[in-house]
Amino acid sequence: MNWLLPYPLLSAALLGLWLLLNQTVSAGHVVLGSVLAVLASWAMAALRPEKAKIRHPGAILHLAGLVLIDILRSNIAVGWIILRSRKPGGHAGFLAIPLELRNRHGLAILSIIITSTPGTIWVSYDPAKGILLLHVLDLVDEAAWTRLIKDRYERRLMEIFE
Known part of the structure; x- marks a missing residue:
């Protein structure tokens, strides 16, 4: 059937x-x-060549909650950036983040999360090297952004899909 x-x-x-x-x-x-x-x-x-294999469905709800909180926080932060015409020292920039995540479904979800969060956008991904190129509206601390993407999103997506 x-x-x-x-x-x-x-x-x-x-x-x-x-x-x-x-x-x-x-x-x-x-x-x-x-x-x-x-x-x-x-x-x-x-x-669709392969179906997604979800390892820990409960982690999806936790990740969705984190994403909603981050989207709300980013909306507020971007609003403040626009209203105060950027504080000195804040600047937009590109950031290369090495990813361990290789699952195509996990990468697709990560791209949706990043792009739907105001102030960030998924620019490109090099599958051979596993490097994500990200544009950030207010790039102050590159290490903090790398930790945020890897610890908050990538780790949970790997738990769900790999």
Whole structure:
């Protein structure tokens, strides 16, 4: 059954959306929507070569809480930077961080965390060297940023995915 519907929730949601957009539940639309939903599910399966293996699901909630707190703190910090037109000594800059994390799902989550946090952005990642290039709006202490990324996020993502 898994070969027929690799993503059953996606297929059901697409079928439901198809029927809502067409404002009908006629047999023809149900059949056509079902075919399109199954094809989309197969296309999604082809795009995703491996499924994520989550080792410690409880750590996800802890990480999500930390990310929410960090996003709130960053919003406040960026707001202060904008309001006071930057204090002397504060400057934007690039930072290279060596990562031990190699799991593609963990790296994707890390990129989402970093980019969704105001004041930071994921610039690039070199998979051969494991180096993350990060841009920080107020780069004062490079060592503190490296510790933050490695201890707060990378360690927990490795616990979840590796």
